[in-house]
Amino acid sequence: MAREKFQKVHSSAVPVHIENVDTDQIIPARFLKATTRDGFGENLFRDWRYDGNNQPIADFALNNPIYSGDILVSGKNFGCGSSREHAAWAITDFGFKVVVSSFFADIFKNNALNNGLLPVQVSDAFLAQIFEAIEADSKATFTVDLEAQTFTIDATGASASFEINTYKKECMLNGYDDIDYLLSLKDKIEEFEKKRA
């Protein structure tokens, strides 16, 4: 089934300056009881966003009104731990289109791509530049060009290229999903099964 095509993103960003952000932080297990894909954004980073009395924790970036935008920026090894796709759903449901880090966990990366959320991996040094740009100006904007595979800090013009395999890139740009492709291989899959039997 077709999904939204990924367009060029031009936006400010929200910094979660922490390393090894695991998927239990992104969406704690107690919120995984839903049977649909909607509504997880409400509990994105729940235990960092709210205290034990459900009061917002003021200094957490998602609660700080100076930060906004379609881009989430975080420290290395983002999305480690549990395979829960609910983490990708929570991030997209909250409104993010891009996650930037200097390193992503494998399963999270697949889950993100399968939900039209673009994981942009940059070097440690470039990630530091992004955090610096946001620190200097919380409204600093960035441009994410999937077609060109570049991430640009608009204020300085500094740009980094990022990797994505051609197949996944085409899927994102055209709004294709893997299941459509796999379904088109029906005969080939049956042939494979016969050959092995």
Add this chain to the structure above:
Amino acid sequence: MAGKTLFDKIWDAHVVEQIEDGPSVVYIDQHLIHEVTSPQAFAGLDARGLKVLRTNRTVATPDHNVPTIDQDKPIRDDLSRFQVDKLTENCERHGVTLYGLNHPYQGIVHVVGPQLGITQPGMTIVCGDSHTSTHGAFGSVAFGIGTSEVEMVLATQCLMQSKAKRMRITVDGELGPGVGAKDIILYIIAQITASGGTGYFVEYAGSAFRNLSMEGRMTVCNMSIEMGARGGLIAPDETTFEYIRGREFAPKGAEFDAAVAKWRELYTDADAVFDAELHFDAADIEPMITYGTNPGMGVKVTGNVPNLSDIEESGRTSFSKSLEYMGLVPGELLLGKQVDYVFVGSCTNGRIEDLRAVAQFVKGKRKADNITAWIVPGSKQVEKQAQEEGLVAILEEAGFMLRQPGCSACLAMNEDKIPKGKYAVSTSNRNFEGRQGPGARTMLASPITAAAVAVSGKIVDPREFN
């Protein structure tokens, strides 16, 4: 031409199609599903008007959110009950085998598969759960997937995956007394960090793994994901074949012999090349415990929390945040620290050998007054076996609370939560913030270390009891 690694042999035999500059289409031999990561996948099938393609390659059991008391009664939590009912309904509608809550085979999906002989060498196995790596202990390529991918496998029995790089971790030598499989894997992760294996599929080799039982090997492979690896596997050998022999879904008679002959070909060729090779000496490994909020933050149980100066500069903020959460200070000695809870269970250490080890340790002893000790068998079969072997009586005598099978306090989706600020020594796999309940402070260790802590009421070296 250079030889092939075990991972390559299995992977390559399952590639249906290779997309240029893209992922491989990989055929999946066995799909395991549970209540938490499958409902949206079934909903996706329904939206497309599709049925499960190969019901004979799919098995379901509820484990993540099930209560661990009163399993014969309706689940009290509305959302949990709805999710478990949804699994039942989806399985019935699609004709998928389900081991429901009151079935004698119900349990944690990664305990159930091996125990029933569903898990076999050379297979590709997936599940919407990152600890699917457990099944690699049998020499299979097993890994966790997301729900969109669960939908792909249900619909087509295939998955689109980029092939991981190959890493071999060799541990040779003899383990010291009181040191087990859990200590080996916690040691490795502490050495290479929680992201040291990302992008790789790991083969464990060397005498330290050869000498482990199948259950020990499962503990090791289970935690491959905790170093970021896509999965981990161990070449099958006589230990593997003997474990599988006679199990419910294992081949029988002449078919078993034929299968073993094929399984014997599952090894890494002598001239195969890995993208990364690591070597450790078993003699360097001591009983381990974690002090921080990712599984890479581990030290020997007699050790100290690292000092700030031991940590790379870029990681110091995260390190300090982690220690603050844990209520520990840099350089602190862990021995003697008071503990509140002991949790023995999970897909890492909730098998019969784990329960035996704990029972043997606590026999004739009593848990300390300040400790609440929970034992959660990994499956109904483990529970039954523990009763038959008299382990339940020993454990109850020692003051442990025996609960019914499920994931339980490992991820605290059900009511089994460690209260805020309390310390739990757990045999599970993750010490993330809030993993065992909001504000809970988890320290990961082996079943024997957990047993020693339960008896002492504080962090202790289990070897002191010898």
